[in-house]
Amino acid sequence: MILALGIGVVMSGVTIGLVYQPPIATVVQPDPRAFPVTLIQRGATLAMIGDCVVCHTAERGVPYAGGRPLATPFGTLYATNITPDQATGIGLWSFAAFRRAMREGISRDGSHLYPALPYEHFTHVTDGDLAALYAFLMTRRAIWAPAPRNELIFPLGFRPLLAGWNLLFLHQGPFVPNPGESAEWNRGAYLVEGLGHCGGCHTPRNLAGGEERDRAFAGGVAEGWNAPALDPSNRSPHRWTVQSLYTYLRTGIDAEHSAAAGPMGPVSHDLSSVPEADVRAIAVYVASLMRHGRDDDGGTGPVDLEKKAADAHPSGAALFAGACGGCHGQGSPMVSQGRPSLSLVSAIQEDDPRNMLQAILQGVLPTAGTPGPYMPAFSNSLNDGQIAEIAAYLRTRYSTRGPWPKLEAAAMAARREGAEQ
Structure with missing residues (x-):
């Protein structure tokens, strides 16, 4: 009895220790002039x-002021304000508070943050890089912008529950270089596994929302789109190389693959301004993940x-000629300019039609005010049955793989997922 009581006391203490985090x-508020320009x-x-501005900026909102809705299987989260506003942002946060939030998912006031902030990846980021990121954010324009209230399934709005999530899925520790690889490979690994948090989208997740670490980079789902596998199971008709990955990440389009669409569009836009050496290092690391075990053909x-x-699919052929032929048909400007066959588009070759359907529904749109690959959206001009017919036609014409089943239902689901983002 005494032993059982003792164990209970210890377990209670452990539980309280996990849940309670001191403020x-x-x-x-630091003077922006106190931060060296090179650090900023x-x-x-x-x-x-890290693509920080994308998640922390509402549509037509001020950069980093938060408010963007983030749809999850558990409800909708709203991104917080990370400008140096003292009331609604991080203006009164010390670097220690910022570092704890980034690495442990604990806010300055001791409350638990939701892992939509991928702190399980940021735990690998060095103090020096976190200090630079802190300096950059603390020198942005302060914006008063309280985040809307999250809309989560009961009881997930009770933040102390996140202590259990952290216990299961937060694996803290610095990035450890691989001495058997080059400095460039290790730089790419550090960026991909850390601030780039690529596995956050490109790794499957379990029912609790944790990454399935034994299936790292086997593909996931992000904002209604499939994030394709970055391992040897990738369905691209052409093998990705360091150069093709570099071109795709840097420009948003690669001639032997496709254009960056959905959530990848903003990623490639941000990487277009990153030092070339960093983008190439990312490409080197990702190529190594994808090439292993594949024929180099x-x-x-x-x-x-x-x-x-x-x-x-006669109706699909007619719809394709009317809606798509101006760009993708024989003799069209895109084809005559040497653009690759649609059979090289990865979305047409995948097991799941989701990306093909989303591309037709939502289009491929560059970041506002910037150049980039463009395809108009057809969600307002074609119904689900017509979208399904075009997708079935594309699959049969440009692939030797089997047909996608239940395409109209899939188109309806894709339209609904797109509307929720």
Whole structure:
């Protein structure tokens, strides 16, 4: 009895220790002039690698002022304000408070943060890089912008529950370089596994929302789009190389693959301004993940089974000619300029039609005010049945893989997912 009581007391103490996190005192807001310009510039680069502005900026909102809705399987979270506003942002946060939030998912006031902030990746980021990121954020324009209230499934709004999530899925520790690899490979690994948090989208998640670490980079779902596998199971018809990955990440388009769409569009936009050496290091690391165990044969050649597809899907062929032929049909400007066959588009070759459907529904749109790959959205001009017909036609014409089942239902689900983002 005494032993059981003792164990209970110890377990209660452990539980309280996990749940309760003390607040970190506020500080006098640092003078922006106190931060060296070189440190701020380094932080700006790291913020682009981490894609911070995308999640922490509402549509047509002020950069970093938060408010963007983040749809999750557990409800909607709203990104917080990370400008140096004293009331609604991080203006009174010390670097110690910022570092704890980034590495442990604990806010300055001791409350638990939701892992939509990928702190399980940021735990690998060095103190020096976190200090640079802190300097960059603390020198932004302060904006008063309280975040809307989260809309989560009961009882997930009770933040102390996140202590259990951390216990299961937060694996703290610095990045450890691989001495058997080059400095460039290790730089890429550090960026991908840390601030880049690529596995946050490209790794499957379990029912609790934790990454399945034994299936790292096997593909995931992000904002209604499939984040393709970055391992040997990747379905791209052409093998990704360091150069093709570099080109895609840097420009948003690669001639032997496709254009960056959905959540990858802003990523490639940010990486266009990052030092070339960092983007190439990322490409080197990702290529090493994808190449392992694959034949180095350069992939398959173009496929165009136009007659077979037209016979199997006459309405899809007609819709394609009317809606898509101006850009993708024979003799169109894109084709005559040497653009690759649609059979090289990864989305057409995947097991799941989601990305193909989302591309038709949402289009491929560059970041506002910037150049980049463009395709108009057809969500307002084509119904789910018509979207499904086009997708079925594309799959049959430009792929030797089997047809996608239940495409109209999939198009309806894709439209709903797109509307929630």
